[in-house]
Amino acid sequence: MVSPTIGGVMVMGHRGTAKSTAVRALAAMLPPIKAVAGCPYSCAPERTAGLCERCTSPDGKKAPVKATTVTIPVPVVDLPLGATEDRVCGTLDIERALTQGVQAFAPGLLARANRGFLYIDEVNLLEDHLVDVLLDVAASGTNVVEREGISIRHPARFVLVGSGNPEEGDLRPQLLDRFGLHARITTITEVEERVEIVRRRRAYDADPFAFAANWDKETAKLQRKIKGAQKRLPDVVLPDSVLYKIAELCVKLEIDGHRGELTLSRTATALAAFEGHNEVKLDDVRRIAILALRHRLRKDPLETQDDAVRIERAVEEVLA
Template identity: 55%
Template sequence: MRSPQYETIENGIPETRETIVSPTAVTTDTAKISQTSRRAVFPFTAIVGQEEMKLALLLNVIDPKIGGVMIMGDRGTGKSTTIRALADLLPEIEVIADDPFNSHPSDPELMSDGVRERMSLSEAIPVTRRKVQMIDLPLGATEDRVCGTIDIEKALAEGVKAFEPGLLAKANRGILYVDEVNLLDDHLVDVLLDSAASGWNTVEREGISIRHPARFVLVGSGNPEEGELRPQLLDRFGMHAEIRTVKEPSLRVKIVEQRTAFDQNPPEFLGEYQLSQEELQRRIVEAQERLSGINIDYDLRVKISQVCSELDVDGLRGDIVTNRAAKALAAFEGATEVTVDHIGRVITLCLRHRLRKDPLESIDSGNKVQKVFRQVFGLPEPDQN
């Protein structure tokens, strides 16, 4: 039986030091960490409820170009647990062994400039496999810690670009998680969203410019009681999931029992969910491979844009994200074409945070999206009973 996966967290940041030490030491240290002091991660398939959040996360993993997820909900609803479980669920990826940016061995868009230069010189480049990283961004992080720093003195003295990568470099081809993102400084949120949208991080200091790939799934979470993000920033997140505390007593009991069983004997609990974890992992990989072949009919695309227009959504991000999310859902469910059902299940996630809020309007933004969706697509109103 496959051994359970683990993670090490120190001060909220995964303990992988490849951005500081030499490349050879990085690979060795990471291997040592993976074999020793790491703790078990609650399995994704064992999480009860919160289907909206789980669906949004899965779709962003299948197609990272959707643009990330903003998860808003009550305290203690399993936001952090679910995101760590997703990162642990994902299959290993191939990376350049001695590169601090998790560069892809064959895709130029996911390679650092240094790796591309070595390839142009026909160097032998070692390749290894590594678990997808989930990087926690602490609220107190500085811009240098996030983006990386350039050692100006070394650059001037030795004539080399001495760059110490930051969290965006570690997060490349992984997941960047910002808890309480609504409390993060706006300029840092801007940096994260710009990097997530472009796929690159550029650092400029004293006339020296360095860039590296930074393509990651950005996941933010927060409690609406502690304040909302500015609409301009909220709009940049591809999807917006709202989660609530489970009210059903039987489900609450089940959640408590599962958590207790996991805490008492993690290996045994993980063994019970091993097959379902492997099955979900297989479906994600197949969906990623199938995604490029998914078709969405022209008439459906027109109706998606009509919904966005009637909801008075600013810009075209809503149209683009809804199309991508519907395709990702179709790929995940093994379909070859997007259906009205696929669109109906993702359109609320893609549009609810893009609506202009009217303080005098009592209707929930998600209900408003669904109402207009049913009108445009000619669907009957749901049975209130």
């Protein structure tokens, strides 16, 4: 939430551990954003790049000076497993074609998710052709549609969030690599905590509005903390000494490519901003190392050691 450049998060774990509930709660936690009124892609009026054709001024540099600005919630869009490619990418507006005889574009889910979050439940079961689409759009931040005589290019910059159960199948390596962070959710075994979960669920079932009202203060407090972190983020310093340790850690774990260093540095900086620090410390890197590197380790079928243990040992050696 603090730094969308991290690249999203994959949440894998046991069934019934509230993965989907946590993701869908994002909408209530995020501070609202400003957008150009009537824009189907929620373009930012203050941006000078990445705008759609409708919001670009004649000089091609920024939104029209007289554009009306509205405040909207951050989009959190669900991508169902059974969605067609037309529904995801957008297609010809059939209604306008039949009634007005014009070729018009009907935006899809990627358009709605621009500047927000795109959530895919059971992402490891997603059809291959949709995975290919997401890979292209996630890499470029732009959705290109060429079909039925229409040619459209529009911004589609979103934070990709996926959840699933690893027992139901693995995710394609190409898509897994696009997620910045990888979180593992396990079933809670502490009896007191399990009882508290049941109590809260029963309270919600009895009166959802009263239950939500009881947590309004906590929600507002978290919103303020997130908003403050977003403002503080550009001023957080990442010292070279910490950056060298990040690179050493990735070399120690034999991480392919350079997304490991980029993700570690961005996430540690976001964590420092969230905690109210002005400088990234080694402890920030230590706290997020498993989240950022677990899914980037080379797979060895003969390896008996858990991925998290391998990372913890490397962290102790490099960041000691």
